[in-house]
Amino acid sequence: MSWWSEFADRIEPDAPIGLSTWFQLGGSARYLFHPRDIDDLASLLARAGQEDVPFKVLGAGANVLVSDDGFDGVVVRLDSDTFRTTSRRGDSWEVGAGADLPLFAHQCCDQGFSGLECLAGIPGSIGGAVRMNAGGRSGELGDVVREIDTLRSDGFAETLTHDQIGFGYRHTELGDRIVLSARLALERDDPDRLKGRFDELLQEKRRAQPLGDKSAGCVFKNPEGHAAGALIDRAGLKGKRCGRAQVSERHANFIVAQEGATASDVLGLIDLIRERVRRAFGIELEEEIDIWRPVNTPKVHV
Ligand SMILES: Cc1cc2nc3c(=O)[nH]c(=O)nc-3n(C[C@H](O)[C@H](O)[C@H](O)COP(=O)(O)OP(=O)(O)OC[C@H]3O[C@@H](n4cnc5c(N)ncnc54)[C@H](O)[C@@H]3O)c2cc1C
Structure with a gap:
């Protein structure tokens, strides 16, 4: 019997959670859990904790980028009527x-x-x-x-x-x-x-803003005294592509995913933007979006 068998009718194994984010890309979760109520959620967290299984919670996925490798743990979605x-x-x-x-x-x-x-x-x-x-x-x-x-x-x-x-x-x-x-x-x-x-x-x-495109809103926070979008624009990156990910022509702090884009394309573009802005202005951009990288994955620098 697996550790999660008592929750089996509320758990989807290997669920393609990346596709339900606003970016509509990225990998799967080992388990996707839809709790019935608070007690159900508390029991699952306790069991997962005993088994050392990590968890994350996904809302509407408008601020998350799931890596292509997905998430090797439980993703909780509070989508029952109770919540x-x-x-x-x-x-x-x-x-x-x-x-x-x-x-x-x-x-x-x-x-x-x-x-x-x-x-x-x-x-x-x-x-x-x-x-x-x-x-x-x-x-x-x-x-x-x-x-x-x-x-x-x-x-x-x-x-x-x-x-x-x-x-x-x-x-x-x-x-x-x-x-x-x-x-x-x-x-x-x-x-x-x-x-x-x-x-x-x-x-x-x-x-x-490109509200109709696949994105996660502003990728970077505004550094003190600056607008991240303006810095990216001034670094000449509007429209810049990495694979099928592109810096939006409308708002430079948005990365939009075109048909066939992968999370690696978006991550590559994020690293490129950070590097170019650092080089041009000496300013370190901090991500606003939550990136669900596999544990121990080093960041790639361009
Ligand atoms: C087109 C577009 C425009 C946007 N414009 C703006 C804007 O103007 N201003 C702005 O602030 N944001 C903006 N965003 C980003 C996004 O809309 C917000 O951050 C929103 O609050 C994310 O909510 P969510 O439910 O989608 O969270 P998710 O993206 O699902 O999750 C975001 C983070 O919250 C955590 N989380 C989710 N649910 C819970 C929970 N119940 N308990 C604890 N942690 C939780 C997740 O683990 C993750 O770390 C925009 C995004 C898009 C796609």
Whole structure:
């Protein structure tokens, strides 16, 4: 009997998770787990821990690049109804980590609750967006998160307050905790005004970013005092290709995957960009996207 046989009807072995990311490339997970509820997830984490099987959690896959070798462990996906519910008490909302961020943000605007309209055009799940503190110039999800429920890697449940989460620029201090749900404090406002703002930001994004292409959004964080996209552009890299991966012509901080691209193409382009920007400006770019490399794989420098 295998260590995971008690979870067998919720586990897919050799699941092609790379294809369900926004890049739609990369390898498979040894196991893909769809927990029924929190207890089920806690039991799996405990069993995997006893067996030294590593785990990762995948939200909507809008900020992840899975290497061509995939992930040799358990990937958790919070896609059962238990993890996708939303409820409201007064101005406080409770949202499951598996809920769809754009859908929820739109729903809040429709119902006259302000705070998420600044996230228009950002794909993802609530869990992934909390983890990444998703946002932009107009605001970040962390601005409205009051507290979150999490599971630690040992299966222990923990509620964290806003300050304990350690929100920063595309950063939190969550380590390998899994976000289960978030409580948000939203303010009442006029639905028409909110929807107008939402649509305005969405149009702005559509003009500036290749939203219809396969990508994971901005590849690099903006270094202090600079825009990563402008540095990449000034280094002459707009349109640069590595295999079937290309620096977007529309926004130089996006890498877009064309038909037939591999994760290695994207990784090669990331290394090339980092090297050229370092050489041109002496600035070290830090990745914003989460790259799921096989353990002990050295980075290739061009
Ligand atoms: C076209 C496009 C435009 C984008 N524009 C923006 C933008 O303007 N601003 C911005 O901030 N981002 C942007 N992004 C990136 C992305 O949308 C955000 O980072 C989003 O929050 C990712 O959510 P996700 O559910 O897809 O997370 P995933 O990509 O699935 O995961 C991202 C990280 O969060 C972790 N994670 C996922 N779920 C959980 C959970 N429940 N608990 C703990 N950890 C978890 C993953 O392990 C991974 O480390 C863009 C992406 C695309 C493709």
